[in-house]
Amino acid sequence: MATIPTSAAVSHVGKIRASNQDSGYLGRNLYLVADGMGGHAGGDVASHIAAQRIAEADHPYATPEDAVAALESALIAANGLLAETVFDHNELTGMGTTVSALARVHDKLALAHIGDSRVYRFRGGELEQITTDHTFVQRLVESGRITPEEAAVHPRRAVLMRVLGDVDASPEIDTAILDLQPGDRWLICSDGLSGYVTEEKMTQVLGTIRTAQGAADRLVKESLDHGAPDNVTVVLVDIDDSDGASGAPPIFVGSAAHPLTFGKEEEEVRRPIRLPTLLLHPLKAVPPEDAHFEPESESYLDELIEEDRRRAIRRRILWGVGVGLAAAAIVLAGWLGYRWTQMHYYVGVDGGNVAIFQGVQQSIGPISLSHVYQTTSIPVDDLPTYQQEAVEATISADSLRDAHDIVDRLSAAAGD
Known part of the structure; x- marks a missing residue:
């Protein structure tokens, strides 16, 4: 210096x-x-x-x-x-x-x-x-x-x-x-x-x-x-x-x-x-x-440009494939998640009657994760007060059979 x-x-x-x-x-x-x-x-x-x-x-x-x-x-x-x-x-x-x-x-x-x-x-x-x-x-x-x-x-x-x-x-x-x-x-x-x-x-x-x-x-x-x-x-x-x-x-x-x-005893290393x-x-x-250095001939320059173009195309293809795979993974995860929600049931109220619902009691934005599976002929008003409150608050069921068992018990209580 x-x-x-x-x-x-x-x-x-x-x-x-x-x-x-x-x-x-x-x-x-x-x-x-x-x-x-x-x-x-x-x-x-x-x-x-x-x-x-x-x-x-x-x-x-x-x-x-x-x-x-x-x-x-x-x-x-x-x-x-x-x-x-x-x-x-x-x-x-x-x-x-x-x-x-x-x-x-x-x-x-x-x-x-x-x-x-x-x-x-x-x-x-x-x-x-x-x-x-x-x-x-x-x-x-x-x-x-x-x-x-x-x-x-x-x-x-x-x-x-x-x-x-x-x-x-x-x-x-x-x-x-x-x-x-x-x-x-x-x-x-x-x-x-x-x-x-x-x-x-x-x-x-x-x-x-x-x-x-x-x-x-x-x-x-x-x-x-x-x-x-x-x-x-x-x-x-x-x-x-x-x-x-x-x-x-x-x-x-x-x-x-x-x-x-000129020359070195051993190759330079970084x-x-x-x-x-x-x-x-x-x-x-x-x-x-x-x-x-690479030669500045037009033909060679054209080759480099063409190679660069192919590389850019490959990058776009790989990017597209990556985006597609990511989108597919998101769709698959969403579908599997939805399928999981549809393995659940609960008992609630539909139109004043006891009903069995399939799904879970959540929503994703405007999309509800449950729907009415079956509406019974049991009026909620015929149930004892404490069971009315339980049905209106919904009763979780472990399976569809469990949901039917709950409905049978409510039917018996309404008959009493």
Whole structure:
């Protein structure tokens, strides 16, 4: 962790990962975050190589167009270097990294972006996401197939459609030139922050904590408070009235801040989740699925969309079956309960005469659970007073035969 006067860079391994596969760079004119993928196969190596190579483009530029061209060239060069590294170290096959980079040129920012790390602008109390995620679920959101809320829990949310690595010799890089205003705060972060801390909370932090270092530290703490299943890296740049270049020495954080090593004696393992974290954050504090690349061809994308459609259909079918089974269980329970009530009898009054009722003396809303089984010819008024009161209050019977026995006794009493 380190600072310069109006900027800060912080990287944390998180509470579950065993190593930090993120890298961040805070330079004089250039700022970036790289989030490596490939797990123990080399995500940390990928972000380290990319960050170190792209940081070589950290020097003044005459125009923002020159800066954009330099950033794009640096990302392509890093991509080639990653491919060469995989060629020399086959065990790293499949490694890659996202990169989101900004270069300041006077009152402009040059941007280069690939993957799902993000650039945000905080201006006038409002937070705006500047970059677009190069992910499968973002494609689904853009096509209207799912909502952003559904994307956050989608089973393929870890599928990246564009990365730097040994997967594409000429990856497509998003570039842009952006206006600056004094008072702006520019946030670059890995998905260890954006995937677990809401934009509302980020807005609150950026709007209330004055110093860049304090705000960056608080953003990382928010991720840790949500269980921090993934590495989290934050680079925060405050824009003042100066011309931009910092006199402070550049700094790296995360994997790029340490010597590069290839291979490990044993496979990386995730640290277990502590019980308090699991109880406080049962949905967020689960080990995230490792990000991985899948090609951005239309045919393959169509296959993924079709697979997603089939999965949605299966979910609807299972949901329908579940609802149907639940409804059937309720109906069956109701029928069995009703059948049980009809095994009971009692003696009461119907139209002034003694009658046998089948069921129990309760109702469910407007539905009575008993009905007249048989009305006798015995007038209640012919019964002795105490038996009239008993019949009017109803006399429970253990069975239909018991009910008939009660009626016979009442008939005899009425005859007397």
